[in-house]
Amino acid sequence: MTSVDVADTPPSSFLHYRQFHRGTIPRHALTFLFTLLWTRFRWRVLALTATSVAGIGLMALEPLFLRDLVEALTRFQPGQDIPWPSDIWLPFALVAGAWLLSAGFNRLREWVDLHTTPSLRMEVQTCLFSYLMEHAPAYFQDNFAGRLAQKVKQAGQAAANLLGILFNEITRLIVAIAVGVAIVAPQASIFLWVLLGWTVAYLALSILLARRCLGLSRALSEEVSRSTGVMVDTLGNAEIVRGFARGAHECLRQADAVLREADASRRLRRFLILMWLLMFNALLAFQISFIALAIDQVVSGTMRVGDMVMIFSLAAILSNNVWNLCARFTDLFENLGIIDASLETLNVPHAIADLPGAPDLKVPRGGITFEGVTFRHGDGTPVFTGLGLVIRPGEKVGLVGPSGSGKSTLIRLLRRQYEVQAGRILIDNQDIAQITLGSLNRAIAEVPQDPGLFHRTIGENIHYARPEASWDEVLRAARQAHCDGFIRRRPNGYDAVVGERGVLLSGGERQRVAIARAFLKQARILLLDEATSALDSETEHAIRDALWKLFEGRTVIAIAHRLSTVSRMDRIVYMEGGQIREEGSHEALLARGGAYARLWARQVDGFIADEED
Structure with missing residues (x-):
């Protein structure tokens, strides 16, 4: 376990x-x-x-x-x-x-x-x-x-x-x-002025040289980062390089990047040699001059031998500490x-941040209201203008429509991953902009199209949804999401590490782990963004009944391009150009003969648009 x-x-x-x-x-x-x-x-x-x-x-x-x-x-x-x-x-x-x-x-x-x-x-x-x-x-x-x-x-x-x-x-x-x-x-005032004057000059020179050295060091660091980036980019796309027989070309690109790195390294090393030559000679000049002054004072009879030894020892201590600092x-x-x-x-x-003193979200029922929502992306591209949508507590709503119609953006706004420019989004009559982000995220479970997994064990990834859950609850969620079978077939079972972002699992296996997390989280609101897109037809059919059990007692918003996935929903909302064009049950929309009916007819005839919002 x-x-x-x-x-x-x-x-x-x-x-x-x-x-x-x-x-x-x-x-x-x-x-x-x-x-x-x-x-x-x-x-x-x-x-x-x-x-x-x-x-x-x-x-x-x-x-x-x-x-x-x-x-x-x-x-x-x-x-x-x-x-x-x-x-x-x-x-x-x-x-x-x-x-x-x-x-x-x-x-x-x-x-x-x-x-x-x-x-x-x-x-x-x-x-x-x-x-x-x-x-x-x-x-x-x-x-x-x-x-x-x-x-x-x-x-x-x-x-x-x-x-x-x-x-x-x-x-x-x-x-x-x-x-x-x-x-x-x-002692003689000459010693004091030599000591202070040389120390100030030496430190000032060290600072000037260090700043120049820092510029060269940063230039080398940038070239190292650049050559590393070229290498990582090539290694990450090794199959493409092999498929187009471009290995020699990539070796030349890497050689050019490493050559630039070597040139930057030589410039830095050349400067360091000259800098340390200058600094060390200046240090020797101080020691020699300081001691020579002391000897002259002894010879002239104004200083004793003991005083000269004192000056000699002091010069060594000062030189050592000044050198150590300047080197740093x-x-x-x-x-x-x-x-x-x-x-x-x-x-x-x-x-996006919590307002001071913001309360936690309370979700006794799970009603959702988009009230006059206006939203534009950072580049100014408009998505919604005065959008209104009411989802009743416990209602199951499917969002369909062409790519770029705003379906996924609507879910991100509900999750408050973006802020609306105008209007409000309410959950059980509470403005999500006025409550804490943590409580909002705890109230919502989401199964995205491309689920993110940690580089941890399968068991840890499922348990992440609700850390206080018992291990039996984790196993139950895995069985409900039809994960238990493929997990136990692995040598380490639930202790198998999934790799970075779940790379050691197939797309369908990652989606089933994400669905298991949704089962375990037990949130009042459930969001599905192409949650079964990576599943084969047989697995999707097997898990569909389990999903409907998950839907019980919850408010559900599901995005799907495969219309059969949402045909059993209480209501289907057809979006286009950031607007709601049609809404109603599957049967009602087919009877209307509008855009949804035409899209359904194309899919039934065998053309299934492979689009992403």
Whole structure:
């Protein structure tokens, strides 16, 4: 038996966007990141900062302790009875203690990071995913699912990377510079100005070079995406390539795409070589100049040897931290750009959203009213103008008509996948624009022409309709939809994975799984959009009686091009050009001899239009 998780409440670690920043997501990367860190990780970020400050602060004191140690050694006269006088072992102990404590704070910071970075990555992803899932269907039609998933994952990883850069590398450099200024301030002023001047110039140069490097990195990323897209497109249509004997042509297209990728890679690598050559030489110039100044001060008698050692140690610490930060500047800008790009794509206003304080839909009967409905597509193409249609509770209505007449659009408007421009749609006298989307979707079961299935087991796909249902109810729904037979013939039965979008099932099998979900959902309103179009005649005949059992006590709207499918409906509505041209029972419409009767006659004569709305 398949084990299905029926929990409908996200775990406490799942950050829904409604729990974050008053239910809004900031549109800029740094605002988004700092708001999230302050509201969700405040104490952990403070702990990360404190341990970073302590770690580098103790290490930055090393030059002072080394100076005292060297000065003590220069004063020491061999042959004394005390091998390690206090003025030697004390600075030595301070140096060793600074190293050990600094290492300890660094390990503590890593332990805090262990409990921060993975959680931050997860919460960024769950926050953006929860917002993404409330977009209207039109949004997903305009954006590839793979691209959206990539944006969510990349934003989570980028946030994790920025946490390390902002609260480790930058923090360490600020503390190192502050301690360095305090150390060199009592010395000759030339040291202070060299330290500050070089640090500012080096960081500014690093930022300029990093921005240029980021542009080249993005160009390479675009070429990688392009070549990957060419490859995926070709592999996804391998049968077409083989059928037209165009393999050599596709290899040339792929070679051209990979060549462009290689050129972009060479440009980036060439720039990186020059950038690191310049940056490393500038770093060496600082160290050499700083130490040369110290030697000159010693030679001129204005500085002691211990002070020179202090300057030498300080230069090494500053150089190391400046180098580490500058090496991450490209990562800093790139990760900020990744989050900005993700927010730009994902964090657009929801086209269809619940009104504040909207109540849940109550469906005691299932009556539906389209009242003066006007609707145009986004490109301005008109579909309905003042459409009116009343469907009584429990009535079974068939929608027929030529392709483009608005049948499927009518169902999508009822599901509130689109918003009407004028008029109202009522369910049991409740305007669907005024109630919650979740309650509307719970009240309606739909069997579409091309059912979507998750890359999960057959049992999980059926159980998805009503997670609280028992396993016996799942099996009963499968038997009612004539699924049980083909499911049990599979090696793993209900535990068989159906593949991406159900690719491992035939079209008819996918439709039967979708019908089983409708049986299990037990919604008051049932929508069928060519629900049996992929079934052979024998299977359709076998399942027809089961469908009529499903229809009992429910309001049903069924779209069909095969008119025999809806001939037993209480009422048939013939649509054309976004208008209702005819309506009535099958017998009444045949007797009228209008458009429906002519369409019926063509199908009876053997011509069955294969159209899609």
